[in-house]
Amino acid sequence: MNHTSDRFIDNSRAALANPVLQAALANLKRGFPINRAEVVADLPEFEELRNVARDIKDHTLDHLDVYLEIYERNVRASGGKVHWARNAKEARDTIMRICRDAGARTVTKGKSMVVEEIGLNEALDASEIRRVETDLGEYIIQLRDEPPSHIIVPAVHVTKEEIGDAFREAHEGLDPTRALSEPADITAEARTRLREAYFSAEVGITGANFLVAESGSSIIVTNEGNGDLTQTLARTHVVVASLEKIVPTMEDAFAILRLLARSSTGQEFSVYTSVSNGPKRSDDLDGPKAYHVVLVDNGRSSMLGTNQQDMLRCIQCAACINHCPVYSAVGGHAYGWIYPGPMGAVLTPSLTNIAASAHLPNASTFCGQCEQVCPMKIPLIKMMRHHRNSAHQQGHGGKVSKFALFFWSYFAGRPALYRTLTGIGVGVLAALAIGRGRLKSLPLVGGWTANRDLPAPEGGTFLTRYRRGER
Numbered sequence: 474m475n476h477t478s479d480r481f482i483d484n485s486r487a488a489l490a491n492p493v494l495q496a497a498l499a500n501l502k503r504g505f506p507i508n509r510a511e512v513v514a515d516l517p518e519f520e521e522l523r524n525v526a527r528d529i530k531d532h533t534l535d536h537l538d539v540y541l542e543i544y545e546r547n548v549r550a551s552g553g554k555v556h557w558a559r560n561a562k563e564a565r566d567t568i569m570r571i572c573r574d575a576g577a578r579t580v581t582k583g584k585s586m587v588v589e590e591i592g593l594n595e596a597l598d599a600s601e602i603r604r605v606e607t608d609l610g611e612y613i614i615q616l617r618d619e620p621p622s623h624i625i626v627p628a629v630h631v632t633k634e635e636i637g638d639a640f641r642e643a644h645e646g647l648d649p650t651r652a653l654s655e656p657a658d659i660t661a662e663a664r665t666r667l668r669e670a671y672f673s674a675e676v677g678i679t680g681a682n683f684l685v686a687e688s689g690s691s692i693i694v695t696n697e698g699n700g701d702l703t704q705t706l707a708r709t710h711v712v713v714a715s716l717e718k719i720v721p722t723m724e725d726a727f728a729i730l731r732l733l734a735r736s737s738t739g740q741e742f743s744v745y746t747s748v749s750n751g752p753k754r755s756d757d758l759d760g761p762k763a764y765h766v767v768l769v770d771n772g773r774s775s776m777l778g779t780n781q782q783d784m785l786r787c788i789q790c791a792a793c794i795n796h797c798p799v800y801s802a803v804g805g806h807a808y809g810w811i812y813p814g815p816m817g818a819v820l821t822p823s824l825t826n827i828a829a830s831a832h833l834p835n836a837s838t839f840c841g842q843c844e845q846v847c848p849m850k851i852p853l854i855k856m857m858r859h860h861r862n863s864a865h866q867q868g869h870g871g872k873v874s875k876f877a878l879f880f881w882s883y884f885a886g887r888p889a890l891y892r893t894l895t896g897i898g899v900g901v902l903a904a905l906a907i908g909r910g911r912l913k914s915l916p917l918v919g920g921w922t923a924n925r926d927l928p929a930p931e932g933g934t935f936l937t938r939y940r941r942g943e944r
């Protein structure tokens with residue numbers, strides 16, 4: 474996927490002017506947050522579970538090397554193989570080699586953000602191997618040749634009509650006038666196409682929501698059951714997971730699972746929670762003949778021990794995205810890489826570089842909603858602030874903010890001058906707004922007042938009111 478985070482502002486302008494996207498984002502805002510609030514209210518121990526989940530992940534990250542080695546030993550003991558990939562290229566090369574060794578002509582894939590991150594789709598598409606996405610949303614964006622715009626609903630930006638058009642174009646040999654306006658028609662047609670792929674695929678690739686050290690298991694959650702078919706029917710199953718997916722025990726995984734679906738879609742539990750352990754054993758009814766796990770670092774180990782380590786607690790539930798006013802205005806493609814919203818504003822600069830993604834930590838009102846709903850208690854605001862600071866220190870903050878910060882620090886360091894100037898400024902703004910109570914436009918902040926009015930100041934500056942005891 475092309476990295477266009479440096480064009481966040483232009484991407485956002487285009488998104489704001491796209492009425493189809495705006496309607497889709499309005500639906501998203503009305504759906505998941507409301508569902509989440511209901512199921513959370515029904516679970517009195519939700520807050521306590523958040524503390525438990527945070528502690529499990531913190532403990533694991535502090536002993537990541539130990540648990541990864543235990544995990545590898547247990548995968549080997551169950552007949553599987555673990556491959557370590559330091560970066561995206563190593564991960565891609567390893568997976569492509571496994572596919573070729575397995576004689577793959579068709580590969581089925583479950584939804585996995587780390588697979589998007591390492592650019593495996595592009596590598597498969599450039600090869601002789603046919604790639605078939607089995608998650609419905611991923612299948613739709615594959616047909617439209619687009620990246621995902623959300624980490625749990627990748628095709629949230631696509632309308633029913635657009636899906637119908639994509640199906641008509643891609644699914645040859647069917648009546649072009651067939652009904653494709655209802656979700657049931659769309660899913661039935663996708664199901665028929667995907668069945669054929671499940672049975673013909675030599676390799677099935679899935680991600681993992683958790684890797685369990687004590688048993689060498691990988692766990693995926695889906696609502697469509699596509700992950701089970703992907704990992705069970707192909708002769709070779711490849712699990713691709715980033716290092717931080719590890720948890721020590723099955724009990725730990727299930728403690729966090731109690732938060733995952735509630736925080737993401739507002740379900741008590743996802744429809745399918747599937748645990749897989751190595752290849753098919755002699756007394757198993759079905760399963761793959763070969764089982765590989767590709768463990769991807771790609772910048773994560775360098776976050777350990779830094780002010781970005783907390784981000785590795787992320788379980789990719791998307792609660793922060795679903796509650797973010799910026800994401801719900803501009804959608805996922807504006808962020809220019811795999812991870813959108815507040816989690817992307819923290820993760821993208823950490824995994825790529827701040828020079829290319831300096832806009833992202835600024836794409837926040839700092840309203841704090843993301844932190845309030847994050848089941849893993851990740852201090853997203855503080856971490857975005859760290860990135861803002863790094864961007865500024867490294868000269869990527871933009872000329873306007875540099876100029877503004879320079880002036881602010883100059884005056885803030887001279888309290889008497891600061892008080893005088895802010896007093897004059899407040900007086901001028903109040904005079905300009907006389908009779909209206911609001912200012913419709915102002916020089917220097919035209920972009921801000923283009924979409925909203927500025928309320929007129931009332932009663933003087935903060936400092937004068939504070940001195941008067943107005944608290």
Ligand code: SF4
Nearest residue numbers: 787788790791793847
């Ligand atoms: S940062 Fe928190 S809320 Fe956002 S996706 Fe990760 S775990 Fe979920």
